[in-house]
Amino acid sequence: KQEVTQIPAALSVPEGENLVLNCSFTDSAIYNLQWFRQDPGKGLTSLLLIQSSQREQTSGRLNASLDKSSGRSTLYIAASQPGDSATYLCAVEGGANSKLTFGKGITLSVRP
Amino acid sequence: NAGVMQNPRHLVRRRGQEARLRCSPMKGHSHVYWYRQLPEEGLKFMVYLQKENIIDESGMPKERFSAEFPKEGPSILRIQQVVRGDSAAYFCASSPSSQGINQPQHFGDGTRLSIL
16 A cells, blocks of 8 residues: 655745655556645645656656665755745555555744 | 535534535536545545546445435435534536546535535
8 A cells, every 4th residue: 555655744934945855656567657736725736756667857957766676755945935835745556547546734933 | 617516615504404515517528526625634535526437435334324426417426314424515626537647636616515
């Protein structure tokens, strides 16, 4: 059974800092891994999707890496801004068009 | 360019009543997924449907819960005889039917269900 862990549960940093959010999963047989952002009372916004054959994906100030063999992914946020404050969720998909298994998320607060 | 539409956004029910949650997938998407987010918990998969078919319901409670995705109209998640423990945010996601191509699941804003 796949389990996804995100530690710590919460993180507070000053504006401008570069930061790394971690995600680990127990079963390395994944199809892809996604990072999502969730704002309070809102749905999920997909940030980056990394296919199982890829090592990383980049979008603007975000960079996500995937080490499938060790069951780890990181989301790197460069030059953090208060607008980055949200909960960041990591999810893995076990096969094409199959369910996502989520971590509990990391609640990020970026202080002005 | 509408995304995944869920309604209602908020739903209040008394114990024992029925709750119906609706989800219209993105245009061109034929796969629908339902997830539940309990307070202080992560999102948990409930059910995966394609048009007129349930593909995977391994996360669905065996009693009181049912889901459908008819040929016409939205997907419906139905909870009968609701209890306080059903209070949660229910999210719907959709994806296109392209096999072999990694496509992210697109999520709606969810329905917040509160049981009095």
